Amino acid sequence: MATDPLSLTFAALADPTRRAILARLAQGQTSVGELAAPHQMSLAAVSKHIKVLETAGLIAREKDAQYRYCKLQAGPLKDLDGWMDAYRGLWRDNLDQLDAYLADMQRGDDTGKQ
């Protein structure tokens, strides 16, 4: 796998379990055990997922007694949002094309397709 920050972020998010963990953390920080509870896999497996998120910079850990509290870090998400900036205009255009196409269809005019 590529190790540049953006690739790490995308790769970390390419898993439903990890996205669920992130969604949970969006509500506030929690321990690894609580994060693992909803998932039907071993604690070790969730621990690995959390490490992937941490490596991507998407979460940070804070140690308190025998607990490791995880909290979401927005930085990489913000970078991802920045990456998307280059494409946002594009799907607006796409929709415009679709609108034009549909309008043509309703008019029974097919010159719009060329």
Added chain:
Amino acid sequence: MATDPLSLTFAALADPTRRAILARLAQGQTSVGELAAPHQMSLAAVSKHIKVLETAGLIAREKDAQYRYCKLQAGPLKDLDGWMDAYRGLWRDNLDQLDAYLADMQRGDDTGKQ
């Protein structure tokens, strides 16, 4: 790998070569050969990358003579943008916290950290 649409999209984007291909396609449609040219790997390798993007729905192919023209499809990017909606408020908050922290530091006031 998970096969749900969002996971496919994130996974497809978790590679610099594939993001470069997408960036190129944002300028307009091109053949596989032209997409491959800037990359120092075999054409077959690029062809595979393109298939990954296609499977994720990020590009579509149109056949013309012996060429396959690829064009960007914005749908999955739009979905990704929608997924981000749940997190955008969050990094605004994070930045606010950072601002508050930095302001405290400058004032020599550390009560803001608790």
Added chain:
DNA sequence: AATTTATTCAACCAATTGGTTGACAATTGG
């Protein structure tokens, strides 16, 4: 018809992923 151009397919390879289990470490509470 034969050749060139453009692309994919198939087989292969090393490295990585996502899961398992069992052992280990750290901390708390009886």
Added chain:
DNA sequence: CCAATTGTCAACCAATTGGTTGAATAAATT
């Protein structure tokens, strides 16, 4: 001190990834 709780680490496994090369397909050109 001892036991329970919380989490990580290490070894292992099957499946997937990202690359290679060489053969196959399809259309254009000569």
